[in-house]
Amino acid sequence: MSMRPYVILSVAASVDGYIDDSNPERLYLSNEADFDRVDEVRAGVDAVLIGANTVRRDNPRLRIRSQDRRDRRVAAGRPEIPLKVTISSKGDLDPASKFFGTEDVEKLVYVPTSAKSAAGERLGEVATVVGAGDPLDLRSVLTDLSSRGVGRLMVEGGGHIHTMFLTAELVDEIHLAVAPFFVGDSTAPRLVVDAKFPQDFRNRMHLDEVQQIGDIALLRYLLKEPSDA
Incomplete structure (x- = not known):
């Protein structure tokens, strides 16, 4: 089995x-x-990955806030x-987005191989564009990240x-911060979209930690042992 990074899925969601x-x-x-806890986790990883829609909607810098860290x-x-790191179906992102900011760190954009040329023309001055198969193969993305030293x-x-x-089945642990309110809007983005998940009632995740952070409940789930990755 190909080597891949250890994957932490970090998310905050309403009740x-x-x-x-x-x-x-x-x-x-x-x-x-x-937010400070997330900053600490982020400081301990080699790469942070978000989707293209998050780049467009939230326009995040993905920086570490703490100077000490x-x-x-x-x-x-x-x-x-x-x-x-981001994944995009076309690479049609704004090169002026904060994601591609001035920090002296590499930015990687993974696209289907068929979209690499057009995406490279658009983003080549602000990021490294990598073709990852047609259709895009997530395992190829992780294998490439591993080859770049991402553990x-x-x-x-x-x-x-x-x-x-x-x-x-490419997540090793989930950090789920539960916010103490409801959104109640079926048009709003959810934690996941409709799909057939291996992590269902027959294959329950292991709740490894519960922590209170003010009015937030942090749930840490383990999906597999690192040796199974």
Whole structure:
């Protein structure tokens, strides 16, 4: 079996399983203490992956907020922030997005091989565009990341990306922060989209940790032993 990074799926969701609402402005589900926890986890990985829709909708920088954590990474001989990674069906992203910001770290855009040329013309000055098969093969993405020295990968959404990783059984643990309110909007993005999940009532995940962070409940689930990856 091909080597791949250890995959942590990190997400905050409302009690009813939504990761945003349908308003143009981003809905912040976590509290400040949980944002700091996520910052700590992010500081401990080699790469952070989000989907193209998250790049467009949230326009995140994916930086590490704590200067101390950035300094510790540099002192350990690592880049100040993890590699930034996204997956796109066409590569039709805005090169001025914060994702492609000025931080001195590599940005990787994985696209179907048939879309690589057009995506490279659009994004080649701000990112490395990689063809990953037709259709795009998630295992090829992880194999390529491993070849680039990525041992730990943090996946931060959105719902389609979560679903891709979970249905392919490529997640090792989930960090689920549950926000203490309901969204109740069927048009809003959810934690996952409709799919057939291996993690169903016949194959229950292992709840390894429960932690209270202010008004947030953090649930840490293990899906498999690292040796099974």
